[in-house]
Amino acid sequence: xxxxxxxxxxxxxxxxxxxxxxxxxxxxxxxxxxxxxxxxxxxxxxxxxxxxxxxxxxxxxxxxxxxxxxxxxxxxxxxxxxxxxxxxxxxxxxxxxxxxxxxxxxxxxxxxxxxxxxxxxxxxxxxxxxxxxxxxxxxxxxxxxxxxxxxxxxxxxxxxxxxxxxxxxxxxxxxxxxxxxxxxxxxxxxxxxxxxxxxxxxxxxxxxxxxxxxxxxxxxxxxxxxxxxxxxxxxxxxxxxxxxxxxxxxxxxxxxxxxxxxxxxxxxxxxxxxxxxxxxxxxxxxxxxxxxxx
Amino acid sequence: xxxxxxxxxxxxxxxxxxxxxxxxxxxxxxxxxxxxxxxxxxxxxxxxxxxxxxxxxxxxxxxxxxxxxxxxxxxxxxxxxxxxxxxxxxxxxxxxxxxxxxxxxxxxxxxxxxxxxxxxxxxxxxxxxxxxxxxxxxxxxxxxxxxxxxxxxxxxxxxxxxxxxxxxxxxxxxxxxxxxxxxxxxxxxxxxxxxxxxxxxxxxxxxxxxxxxxxxxxxxxxxxxxxxxxxxxxxxxxxxxxxxxxxxxxxxxxxxxxxxxxxxxxxxxxxxxxxxxxxxxxxxxxxxxxxxxxxxxxxxxxxxxxxxxxxxxxxxxxxxxxxxxxxxxxxxxxxxxxxx
Numbered sequence: 001x002x003x004x005x006x007x008x009x010x011x012x013x014x015x016x017x018x019x020x021x022x023x024x025x026x027x028x029x030x031x032x033x034x035x036x037x038x039x040x041x042x043x044x045x046x047x048x049x050x051x052x053x054x055x056x057x058x059x060x061x062x063x064x065x066x067x068x069x070x071x072x073x074x075x076x077x078x079x080x081x082x083x084x085x086x087x088x089x090x091x092x093x094x095x096x097x098x099x100x101x102x103x104x105x106x107x108x109x110x111x112x113x114x115x116x117x118x119x120x121x122x123x124x125x126x127x128x129x130x131x132x133x134x135x136x137x138x139x140x141x142x143x144x145x146x147x148x149x150x151x152x153x154x155x156x157x158x159x160x161x162x163x164x165x166x167x168x169x170x171x172x173x174x175x176x177x178x179x180x181x182x183x184x185x186x187x188x189x190x191x192x193x194x195x196x197x198x199x200x201x202x203x204x205x206x207x208x209x210x211x212x213x214x215x216x217x218x219x220x221x222x223x224x225x226x227x228x229x230x231x232x233x234x235x236x237x238x239x240x241x242x243x244x245x246x247x248x249x250x251x252x253x254x255x256x257x258x259x260x261x262x263x264x265x266x267x268x269x270x271x272x273x274x275x276x277x278x279x280x281x282x283x284x285x286x287x288x289x290x291x292x293x294x
Numbered sequence: 295x296x297x298x299x300x301x302x303x304x305x306x307x308x309x310x311x312x313x314x315x316x317x318x319x320x321x322x323x324x325x326x327x328x329x330x331x332x333x334x335x336x337x338x339x340x341x342x343x344x345x346x347x348x349x350x351x352x353x354x355x356x357x358x359x360x361x362x363x364x365x366x367x368x369x370x371x372x373x374x375x376x377x378x379x380x381x382x383x384x385x386x387x388x389x390x391x392x393x394x395x396x397x398x399x400x401x402x403x404x405x406x407x408x409x410x411x412x413x414x415x416x417x418x419x420x421x422x423x424x425x426x427x428x429x430x431x432x433x434x435x436x437x438x439x440x441x442x443x444x445x446x447x448x449x450x451x452x453x454x455x456x457x458x459x460x461x462x463x464x465x466x467x468x469x470x471x472x473x474x475x476x477x478x479x480x481x482x483x484x485x486x487x488x489x490x491x492x493x494x495x496x497x498x499x500x501x502x503x504x505x506x507x508x509x510x511x512x513x514x515x516x517x518x519x520x521x522x523x524x525x526x527x528x529x530x531x532x533x534x535x536x537x538x539x540x541x542x543x544x545x546x547x548x549x550x551x552x553x554x555x556x557x558x559x560x561x562x563x564x565x566x567x568x569x570x571x572x573x574x575x576x577x578x579x580x581x582x583x584x585x586x587x588x589x590x591x592x593x594x595x596x597x598x599x600x601x602x603x604x605x606x607x608x609x610x611x612x613x614x615x616x617x618x619x620x621x622x623x624x625x626x627x628x629x630x631x632x633x634x
Contacts, residue, residue, distance in 0.1 A: 032426030034375070080608065087611045089425050090373045094560055094607045097375060101557055101600030109593045220553065224437065227430045261445065268438045275431070279422045 003136050004253050010138065012249035013146025014211055016242045018204040018222055019229035020153055021197035023241040026230060028173045028193040030089070031081055034096040037222030038103040039198065043069055043205025044118070044214050045107060051121040058118045062206040066199050073198030077191040100219060108216035118209030126210075145207045149245075152200055153238045159196075169193055228271040247274070312631050316492075316624040324572075324622025335477055339470040347473050351541055353582045354476040355534045356562065360574040360581070361484050362530035363559035368569030369491065369499045370523040371506065372421075375556050376432025377531050379439045382550035383409045384532030385539035386443050392459045393448060399471060402536040403479070409532025410525050417524045421517060433553065440551035454546035457539055472540045479537060483530040488571070490526065491625045495519050500626065503569060561599050564606045567615030571623040576615055 022036045033039075043065050050061035076099075084095040119126040119141070128140045160166035168189050171179035176186040208214050208222065225248065233244025248267050255266015339347050359381070366372045387408050391401040416435065423431050444451045460468060490496050498519045501509035506516055539545055558581065566577020588595045606613060621628070 026426070030425075032430060034430070080604075083608050087607070090367065090371065091607050091611055093373050093375075093426055093429050094564060095604055097557070097560065098600045098604035098607060102597050102604065105593045105596040105600065109597070224430070224434060228434065231427065231431075261441065265438065265441045268434055268441070271434060272438070275423075276419065279419070 002134060004257065005250070006132070006136055006138055007142075008249045008253035009246060010142035010146050011253070012242075012246035013142065013149045014204075014207050015225050015229045015245035015248055017145060017149040017152065017200065017207050019226040019233075019241050019245050020149065020156065020238055021200040021204070022223075022226040023230040023233070023238060024156060024200070025194060025197045027236070027238075028169055029077070029081065029085075029190050031085070031092045032096075032227065033076075033081075033197075034093060034223060035076075035100040035103060035219075036096075036201065036226055037224075038100045038107075038219030039069070039072070039201050040205045040208055040222050041107065041214055041216065041219045042103060043202040044209040044218075045111060045116070045205075046202075047206055047209060048116050048118060051118060058121050058206055058210065062202060065205070066202045069198040069202040070195040073195035073201075074191045076198070077194035078187075081194070082187065082190070100223075104217050104219055111216055113215065115213040115215045116209065117213040118206065119212075122210070141210050145211065148203060148207070149242065152203060153242055156196070156200075156238055165189075165192070225267070228267060232271055232274045312629050314627050314629055316627055318621055318624070318628065321621050321624040325624065327622070332477070332481060336474065339473050344466070344469055347469050348541065349582075349586070351469075351473045351476045351537070353578065354473075354480040355537050355541075356558070356578040356582055357575055358476075358480045358483060358530050358534045358537075359555070359559050360562035360566065360578040361480075361487060361571075362527040362534070363556070364563045364566075364568060364570075364574035365487050365523050365530075366527045367563060368574075369496075369503055370520045371503055372520060372524065373425075373429045374432040375429045375553065376434070376436035377527070377559060378551050378553055378555040379432065379436035380409050380413065380528045380531035381535035381538070381555050382436070382443065382547065383412060383439060384535030385545055385550045386446075386449070386547075387532070388536040388539050389448070389455060389457060389545055390446075392457055398457055398459045398540065399475060402475060402540060403533065405536045406479075406529050406533035409535075410529035413525050413528030416528075417521045421520055421524060433556075436551060436553070440547055443547050443551070449545070449547060452546060452548055454544060454549075456544045460540065460543060472537065475540070476537045479533050483526075483533060487526060487530075488623065488625070490522065491571070495522055496625070499523065557599070557603075561603045563613070564603050564611075565613055567613030567617075568611070570613070570615040571625055572620075573613050573615035577613065580614075 018037075018040060022033060025031055025033055025036075043062075046065040046068070047058050047061040050056040050064060051058050056064070080095050080099065081092050084091040122141075125140060129137045130140065130143070131137055158166075160170055168179070168184045169192070171182070171184050172186045172189040172193075176190075179189075180186050204222075208218070229245035229248050230241050231244070232247050233240035233242070247270060251270030252263050252267040255262035255264070255269070258266070335350070338350065342350070359377075363374075363377060366374055366377075384405050387405040388398070388401045391404055391408075392398045396404070420428060420431060420435070443449055449455055463471065491499065495518075498509065498514040498516075501512070501514050502516045502519060510516060535550060538550075562577035562581045563574055564577070565580055566575065567573025584599075585595075588598065610617060
């Protein structure tokens, strides 16, 4: 039992790393980027290419992938989201969904149906582990991913709370028009936020490839996990997203213990349960049902 | 419900130079043209080859899918990435009902009804969500439904099963029956949508589409109007799934609960014209032609679909019909100048 819980917490770290970028963009720009998972897979392929062709360690490779991903994030905001956002809140959903389809199939075209993993490129470290009291073994890679998630969230929160840029991002998130009145360039801030989100996406691509295998169509489940963690966490702060990721991973682990096919179902049901409780608390379930009859 | 075209209603505020009317010459041609086309289509199985009858059945299913997604997004402002839930449910419930011993052709419309009934509790819950949360929340629900259907021993997980009872019909009559059922189902569901959009609820919906806050301030209740659309879309999409099953015979959950179906719906509606009754039909016809010509190119076909959908949402968000801007189906009211 302790073993499962420990592993669930480590898995939660992985989900938190995927979710933090989605949550950040949602908080600042009120946009849910449906290409989020596909972009993480793109970063994973980038790191894989550097490792396979140039023999670079994935830990070095990710440093090389981060700058182009940040540029991509900037372009995503300037080229797609900004334009789509002018047509109402629904168009960015459709645009990023289209982008996800294009990315997934381009990657399939390029890399084929074989699954890839980054773990062959890190040698013994892939299966190295620490022993915790109670003879629970934890893999060093999952621990590293959890620490990366915590550090990433901590760094972003620090940036938001302590720096001038963070103040401008918070102002833009609250009200881009008023922020503009006091001299904040909301377009620039949104593009920077998108670039920052893509830096975390590059890190989550590394985590994806190190923890297991991925293929061209691995983006959709990653997006759903990121979305569920964000919603469970309440979409208000990034620490909430970390908590949401933990709840998601625990629910999946619990689901898998109940039924051999219960892993995904457990996570989805936890997501629905949290949503239901939140809606009930906001409007009252009975009120909700009464409205339906009327 | 249809006002006589010879006696147009004159609004009090319009004065003698203009009148308010639904019907324009183009709309009259459009409606009569649609009726003629439908009658001709009903006669096609007697003259067409087996392959073409099957292809046209697929076209009717596409029109149904596009019209339902358009109803939801274009009139209700509800973008769902999870409509494959109802598509898959329609097929799955058909298998379940047919397994009880009912004739498969009776099972298909019944299954669509059951799908709409299931959609009711879902609507209570999901319509509380907004924008992107609703969009991906529906995707999560579709994923849950897929996983639950996999647990049904009759389906045998991803192995799937088939609608065996269809074998009681010979191939020729069976093909024609599916064709007519698809044509009738498409016509009836689109007719229902047409009637809904012309009713007071439809007026409310179009007000909500233009501005939910403004509509609410005038006493329009968005929740009820949206629920009606949600249920209709569940019915139509479920019917499409059931018809697709009749056409394909085999049921693999992965194929039916694939998000690709929603991607097709979005493509058809974005290209044809979101929020335009004619647009969804045009989009479905275009998708049908593109599929016929390019589906063999495999992955590039999908890349092209995604890229075109993106381009439309960025540069022509009202779609082709928005650019053509011709009213063939009279839904809203127009101010028509009678003097220049």
